[in-house]
Each structure stands twice: as C-alpha cells, then as structure tokens.
Amino acid sequence: MDSTGIVIGFWVLSAITVVSSLLVLVARNLMHALAFLVLAFLGMAGLFITLSADFVAVAQVLIYAGSISVLMVFAVMLTPLASRDNGNSLYVLPGVVAGLGIASLVAFVAVDTEWAERTGAALAESDFASTVGEVGRLLLGRYVLAFEVASVLLLIGLLGAIVLVQERRRAATQSPDEAADTGARDGGAL
Amino acid sequence: MASHAFEVDQTGTGSAEPFVLNIGPQHPSTHGVFRLRVVMDGEIIRDLDMIVGYLHRSMEKLAEERTYTQNIPFTDRADYLAAMTGNLGLALAVERMTGVESPDRAEYLRVIFSELQRIASHAMANGTLVSDAGAWQTPLLYMFREREKILDLFEMTCGARLTTNYMRIGGVAFEPPAEFWPALQELLDELPERTDEYAQLLVDNEIFLARTRNVGIISAEDAINASLTGPALRGSGVPWDLRKAEPYCGYENFDFDIPVGKVGDVYDRFMVRMEEVKQSVHIIRQAVEQIPPGPHKNDIPLALRPEPGEIYSRIESPRGEIGFYLVSDGTPAPYRFHLRSPALINLSLLRELGEGASLPDAVVTLGSIDIVLGEIDR
Amino acid sequence: MNLPGGDEVTVTLAHYLVVSGLVFGIGTTIALSKRNAIAVLMGIELMLNAVNLTLLAFSRFSSAFPAGEEPLSGHAFVVFVLTVAAAEAAIALAMAVLLYRRRETVDLDRVNLMRW
Amino acid sequence: MSEQPLQAPIRRPATPMLRQIEDRPGLKEMALGVPFGLKVIGAIMGLGALVLMAAVGYLVVDGRLDGQWYDVRDLGHAVAGLRDWLDGEGVDHRLTWLITGALGGLAIMSIVGGWLLIGSWVERRVIAKFQIRMGPNRTGLFGLLQPIADAVKLMTKEIIIPRGADRFLYYIPPVLVFVPAMLGWAPIPWAPNMAYMDINVGVLYVVAISSIGVLAIFLAGWSSNNHYSLLGAMRTVAMMISYEIPISLALLSVVLLTQSMQLSEIVAFQGHYHVWMIAIIPFAAFAFLFASTAEINRSPNDIGEAESEIVAGFYTEYSGMKAGLFMAVELAHAILVGALMATFFLGGYTLFGLEEWVPGYLILAAKIGAVYFLFVWLRGTLPRFRLDQLMGFAWKFLIPLGIIQAFIVAIEASVFVRVDAPAFITLGAFAVVNLASTVVMVRFWADRLGYAPAQHATKPELTNALGGLKAAQRLRS
C-alpha cells in the first residue's frame, strides 16, 4: 500500500470528522446531532484505518456507531419532551473558550514539538500488519490485570444500568402513596 | 401452556408517554372499514375505542319502504360473507309471520346451502385469522381454495357468488342444475382431508400455538353475559347452537355435534370453526342422501301482507345468532325491520379484551371474533 | 505523494494530533455548553474518540519506544477506552432516563439539587 | 340424493377458476411445439457445450489451467493477470489499483443487482406455488420481466413526504440502509483468490457493518412522524441489538474452531477437512440462521414490518422508489445472509473437491440460492412471532446456550490444536459431542424455563348437550 491512499484518506476523513463534530455542536435538533455524531464516529474509524489499526477501527464501528449511538437513540426516545432540543446552556462562552483553548494548545504542542517519528521504510514496515493477534496477546499478557478490571467495570456498568432503570418497576407495584414517596425520595437523591 | 416460557413481562417497559394510534379504517387487519382508536403505552394497549359506521347504509330505514320479498337482497349485503344464512333468516322470519309454508325439498336445499355457506365463511374467518397472526397469506389462500369451489357451486345454482339472493319466502329461488350434485359430491369427498391438511400446517405449528393460546381469553360467564353467540360463545365452552336449540328447516333430523372449546382463547375459537366445518360436511352428506324430490318453491303473493303483529326470529349464522325483529302493520312493507347483528354484538367485550393486551394480541383477538363490516354497519 | 508542483506531501504525527486536538476541543465545547444531558454525553464521547486517535497515532508513528515496550500498546489502550466508553454510556444514559422520569426534564441547568 | 332435478338448468355452467389453471399447457406441450430449426440449433449448441466441457476437463486434469488468467474457476486470476498486464504496460500502479478496485466493486454491485431482479421474481413465483396461485406470468417469458416492470412502476409513482416529517433525516435512510447490504459483501470469498477485500478481521467486520443498518431503520421510523413507523423502528432496533449477541456468539464458535477471523481462512478450513461447520456446531448454525432472520426482518421474525399489525412498520410513510429501496434491501439482506451462512457454516465455495472442477463462485451462488429458498419457504409457511416472545427467545434461550456452546467449542479448539490425531477423528468426535451437548442443553434449558412443546394440540370437545353456563361447567369438569 502506498501512501497516496493514506494521504487522501486522511484529509477527507479528517474533514468529515471535524465538520460533523462541529455540526453536532451547531445542530438544533438532537436527532440531527445524533446523526452527525454517528458520521463523526465513522470518520474516526476511517482515520483509524489510515493508522493501520484494523481491529480497533472495526471495534470502533461496532461499539460507537453500532451500540452507543443506538443507546443514545433509546435515551432520546425515552425522553420525548427533551428529544428535539439541543439548546445551549448558560455556559456557552466558557465552553467555547475552553474548547478553543484546548484545541489550540494541543495543535501548538503538536506542531511545535520535534517528535521522534518513524518515517519511510520504518513506517511502511507496520503497514497493515494483522494487529488482532498482537493486541490479543497484549491484552491477555501484559495488560491482563487491566483487562480483568475492565471486564469487571463492564459488569458493574451493566448491573448499574439495570438497577437504575428498573427502579420504576418496583415503584409501580407499590401502592400509589408509596410510589409517590419513593419517587420523591429518589428524586431528592438526584 | 405452550407459550409462556419465552414471554417477557412487558408492564412497565413503556416509559414513553402514551400515544394514540388509529388502527383503521384502512388497515390490513381490520377486515374492512373498521377503526380502532387505541391509546398505547409502548406496545401495550391502555385504552381502546371502536369506531364503526363507515359502511352504514341505513338498511333498516330503507327496509321500511320495501316489501318483504324486496328486502331479501339487503340481507345479502349485510353479512356479505354469509349471504345464504342472511337470506334464510329473513325468509324464515316472514314465513313464521305469515304462515307461508315451504316445500320439503326447499328445506333440504336450504340446509345444504346454508351449511356450504358456513364452510365458506369459516374458511374465510380462519384464513384471515392466520393471516393476522402473520402467516403471509398462505393458509388464507389454502382456505380460499375450498371457498372458491363453494362459490362456484353457488354460481352454478343462482348465478351469483357473493350476494346470492337465493332463499325466498316459501322456498328457494332455483333448483340446482344437474352438474351441481357431482360437483358437490367431489367437494364433500375432499373437504375432510383438506381440513386435516390445514391442521397439519397450523395446529401442529409451535409459532401459531404460541400466538393464539391463552390470548384473548373470554370466560363462559362473560361470553353469555355479553350476548356473544356463535363460535365466539362456543369457543368459551358454552354448548349453544340455535340449530339444536330451535331447530329450523329440519335440522332436528340431522345428526351433528356442537364443538366447544376449553379455555375460551383465540385458539379455541379457531378450532371450533375448524370442527364446525367437519360437522357441516357431515350435515350436508345427510341432506344430500335424504333430499326428497318435489317442487323447490311455493307460489306466494307478490306482496305479502302479514297480520299486524311482531316476530323475533333467529337462526344460526356462521357468526352467531342472526335475528330479525319484524313489526307488521298490515301493509306490504314492514313497519319496523331490525336485524340483530351477531358480528356487532360479539364486539361487546372488545374493550375489555383489548386493555392490557399487546398490539399483536389485540389484532389476533379481533381476527378470532370474525367481524363482517357489512353486518356491523348495515 | 507528490503534488502537481512537485512538493512532497506526507501525513505525519502532527497532522493526526491536530485533528485530535480539534475534535477534543469541539467535544469539550459540547460537553460544557449543552443543556441536554444526552448532548453532553455526545460531547464526552467525542472527547474519548479524540484521545483514541491520539493513542493510535503515537502507537503508529512514535519510534521512541524503550526496549521491551510494545508499539501496539496504544491499540490495547484504545480497547480499554472503548470498554470504559461503553460502560459509561450505558450508565449515563440510564441516569438520563431516570432523571427524565423523576424530573420530567433532562435539562442540566434545571437539575440543581446538588448545589449547596 | 334426488334422481332428476325438476327444473331444467337455465344458468350458465360454472367456470371454476382452478380448472382454468389446471388446463394450461404444460412444459411438455410447449417443448413439443418448438419449430424444427430451433431444435437443430439447440442440438448444435448442446454438442458444442459438451466439446467445450471436455476441453476444459482436459485442461484441468493436465494442470495447465492453474493460475492462468483464463482460468475461469477463479476470477481472481483474471484480475491478477489484468494487474500484471497493466504494470507491464507501464501504467502507474495507483491507477491499476484504482481500476481493479472499481472492477471488483462493480462486480459486487452487479451481482447484488442481478440477484435483486431474479430473487424477487423467484420469491414471488415460489410463494405463488406455495399458495396455489400462478404468480406473475404476464410480463415477458414466465413473467421474468416483472421485477423491471415493478421498478418502473415504483419509479414513476409520486414521492409523498408526510407533513411534519423531518425532511433532512427522511431522505437519508433509503440510501443508508443499502450501505451495509453492499459493504457486507466485501470480505466474502467467491473462490480461493476471489475476495474483494480479504481483511483479517472479516468476522468482526461483518458484525460491525450489520450494526450500521440499525441506525438507518431507526432514522426512517423516527423521521416519518408516524406512530406505525416509530413502533416498527423501535421493534426493529430492539430486535437487532438483541440478536446481534447470538450472532456474535455463533460466529465466536466458528472463529475459535478455525483459529481465524479471516473469511477465506474459515472457508479454507472447511475445504481442507472436507467438513461443513454446520455439522460440527449445529447449534451455532441454527442460532446464526434464526438470529439473522430477526436481524434482517424476514419471516417468521418480521415483526418490524408486521403487515397485519403496524402496516409496513418503519417504512409505512415511504412511497415510490423509496419504499421500493426498502423492499429491495430486504432481499439484498436475505442473499447477504445466505452468503454469510454459506461461508461460515456450509463450506463457502468448496463442495468436497468439486471446486477443483466447477467454478467456486457458482458453488457459492448455488448455496446462497439454497439458503434464499429456505427463507422464501419460511416466509410462505410460518406465522409471525410476537415481539416479547422473540426478545425472550434471544435473551433467555439463544444467549445463555450460545455462551455454553462457545465454552464447549473453546475446549474443543484447544484440544484440536494440541492433540495430534487425524482430523476426521477429532472433528467427528467434536460433531458428536456438540450434537449431544446441544440436545442436552436444549432439553434441560427448556425444562428449566417451563417450556413444553405442544405436540398434541387440544381439539374442541364434541357434545350433543345443549345449554348455558351450567352445561359449560358440566362439560369442563
């Protein structure tokens, strides 16, 4: 694989990613924002491919575009009154300032620093090698502790989500008074 | 039972706001211009309201301007899937009112044709029910095969397939042609094995059982109290059939049984209809064997003038008790003409059945009650 | 790759870092300025994505690995980030739904119960 | 029965429609009616085909064909030949890369397009046969031009955009929904060297691509501003994310055993050991097939567009060619699943050595056709499940059993790698073990769930009694 495709791909995909991210910010409709967010995720997956990270790119599509966006879709659907609103809060100005600051800081550092980079043949060496086996070996070898912790984290996340959302079922089986009490108490906890 | 293993409790899943869904008047599973206004919470129906009348033709008012004979075609158009029994109901009511007799041969022909009509109507009802359960029309078209042959027999005899206008006051309109009898025999010979074929296709099918068993249960008490009749009542286990309770046209001479369901669910109503088809074949066989020669019609005056008075006469149509309440004031036209519509009255429990059911269950339940909008709206 | 003028064009680590910085900045802005809890979550997801891009870019381009270090460690980190993101999205969205049920809103400006 | 009707029949005789159908001339009569000249031409063509086959057989046995560009058993050779020729001519290799890539893409698109045309005709005709109907038979020979007529009809229809629809999102889904249906074809090997993009994470790629379709369907349902659409979309989304897990678990079993995520490797494994995965892991094959029907909205799991309940589901509000695209993508998905099923479980392009002689892509196409026929058959036969039954089936049945199956296969895979026994012994033992474990698992789990198959359906009771509530109570007791 020569670098022509990589160069064109990088520019096109990064344009898609950045522009769609901006549109997520600008869109007034939350569903539109979600559509652009998915586009940004897909562009990001493409950028991963230009980095010869095939496994991660596919995982990105699977997890972000396939699962997290669907979760968001469900969340939007379950909150109908708010579903069409992507309005800004009181903190727009600080937000924009912080975003610009971070972006310019990172950009400055990225451009200004002399990175110890691999180029040319050294870079081409790692072009589209199969990364799956290597990543798997790393996950189950060097980072096995982190891997286990991550799986525990996922389990906790799963249980937490179920516990959070199932609260209403219990309230529904109680008497109306009790349910009202529970609602008030839980609401207070928020 | 067969189906509860994979079912999920859906109460409490729909946390979105309830919304109103209009099912119909143009909808694949409302069997006509029937409209359900449904308040849904996710997939669960919270409230349900039926809106009918899109096919209302003011039949009862129009009937007050026509002689009794002229009113017979209205009954074709009321229950257009069972025109023969509609005709017969009115003809019998007028005969009972005026004392007109019909010849013996006509009585047997009436039995043969109304039982043929029952088979055709049940085939349609069960076929559309399975279609509502999602079986992409294959069973429907299988059952249409038999219905088609029966309609061919009707066409042979009276020239019409749907709106037959065949039963007349004092007899039947026409004598069946010579080629009718062999064709009928052929049909009777193949019908039992066809019904077994459907049973093989549907009754042994796990998906069909999972969709229909324990769905839309009507208890016997409710069924009686809500004036349900026909297969809807028998599906709930009540052995009530006007052909036995008030025999007309010589039904007391035939040997047949009443099929009754056990649970009162959609499946039972389906199976009761399947079994009634077999019983109807049995009745027709007996009638064909016993039919006497003779005239098929007695002459009656052009305009019958019954004595002032009233009558409520009913027979067992495929959908239940079709009754005619006629009030005469001595003129050639009825003073009051009321058709007791079994399809409409069978819907009395629809709201209670629908509340808390999921949308697919409600659709199947509606299909199992077997409505005909021509009769509901009149 | 050569442009028509003859200049050579390549993509370097700095390019990826700049893109990553831009996306991270946009994500920060979204997370800070949006009123809707779900929109805030979108911003956070974008930030995580930007970090992923950085990790992968370093993993591919950096030659400064000490002996024994695996160049593909970046990929492994990304896998962890994906895991965390998935768990986080599940919990956060469940919280948003719960918030809506209790308060009839997901407007974070109006959820001010944790204020002192 | 009476001897003589008393009145002469005056009605016209019946014209039973079914008899008209039965009286149509059959194929035999049509063949007899062929003119002599055509018969001669046909005979010459048949002879020529025989000669050609003999020549090809000679070349194959001789081994002279292997790797040549004109080796039609594997069109990958032809593409390689093209690439070599272009390189030899001094064409920039980037251009070569672009040309061959475009050719491959074009090939896939034409295959899918051709299947769409033929497949919709096949589906309609086959279902018509199931339903004792004729099916389309007026447009062209045997109605073969019917799909084209349909397309023309759909394209000339008015495009209606419902009021209140989100116009921006309303336009995207009909196109977006086709993306996974097309991209999914990329890693599928049609012959040993004939895959468009033989990526080494092919299995993961397929799963990831299929998850994009969810969004298209959801956007379609949401943007239509119609409750039927929304219900259909929510049902479909819930189904698809539920059934992705059984699919992943089923594929995990395959990957564990074949030690590769590359689709060509999976096929090569099956070809090498002359065994189909469906024989080794039947449960995974069943889970994959069932979950795929749910994933692509085919009967009996087509609850997302359940006609009798929610009209047309998520594309209720689409009209004209937009609706046509949704219907077409259903078919495209069906054949894609057929291809995946064939690749993962039915040996792909291999057929017990026949692929040495017959082009592999034809074998694969035949397998796709077989799976597609199965889909059509299911559609013509089975009623539809209910949403909660399907969700319960996924979460309570397929997922737990899929996990157990994956564990068993993992043990077998490590045995397979370590034990130095003839493959047919180990694989045969695995097949037996998996079959037995599947039976045990299913029985045990079904018992645990309280599920008993209703083998003997209750029949209504026949009674001669008559009565109301009391009679009913008597009958019941």
Place this chain on the structure above:
Amino acid sequence: MLAQPVAEALERALPGMVVSSNDEWVEVAPDRVEEALRWLHDSEEFDAAQLSNLTAVDRYDHFEVVYHLQSLDLNHQIAVKALVHEHDDPVIPSAYPVYKGALLQEREVYDLMGIRFLNHPDLRRLLLWEGFPGHPLRKDWMGMVGDHTSGLAGFPYEDKDAPIRPINADNLVPGIGPGGQGH
C-alpha cells in the same frame, strides 16, 4: 315460552312492575326496567342469562323498547317491553348493569332512535357521526314528499286500482331518495 307466567311471577316478586302482558310479551314499568331485568336474570326459574336482542320501535307518540331475553340452560325466550311515552327526549334506564351485551345495542338504539339510556357508561352514537341531524329510524325523521309518511301502503303491481301518485317535477325533491306511497 308464554309470557303470562313470567308476568305473574314478576308481579309477585316486584309489585307494580308489570304494566300489561299477553302471550307474547310482558310490558314493564319503564323506569324500573333495570330492576325487572335483574330479577329475571337472577331468578332460578327463568334464568334469563343472555340479552339476546335489544331494539326499539317508534309508534309516533311513544317508543317501545324491546328486550329479548334468552335462557341458555332452560332454552326459552322471554320478550320484555317498556313503553316510553315521551317522544321528544325519551329516557329509559340502561340494561348495561345487568347485561354487558347491552353496550353496543343501546348505543345503536340511541343513535338511530334517539332514546337515552341512563347509567350507560359510554352513550355515544355508534353508526352515524357525531353531529348527524336527528335520529333516522324515527318515523318523523325527515319530511317526506308532500304529506306522505314513511312506509309502503300499497303495492302498485298488485293494487292496480289504487291511486298512484303522478310523478312530476313538483313531487321530486332531490336528495331525499325513495319514499312516498306507491310510486
């Protein structure tokens, strides 16, 4: 079954209930219809388990509401009538508390006859749309051509001597449809 024994038993149990009776039907006091139906429904002797048919007849100055009750176990039918003498706004208690089957039948009678049923849970028009003018099954629903009333007094093909109203432009009012005597 003959209505006389029913009338006697009903009068015994609920004095003042039966207004009149003959072989065919029992006429009950219109404001106590529900009570009568409940008694018949609950009684062991008559066991009127099902409301087979409910309809009404317009008699110009009053309405007859007709109930056909069916006993399934005993297989007999009882006809009960209630006369509502108010013609402009007739009101009668609903049978719904006793028979659920009255739900749609009473709605139909209300729609076409205009009889209001007290205590009916959901008394709306059934077949016609809300806002339809009048109740079409009433005999005086829409003015007929000339001073003719509804019904068919003579049958022209039989009563050749009966006077036949000439059809001319004066007699034709578009939009009313068939009607009038002997045309």
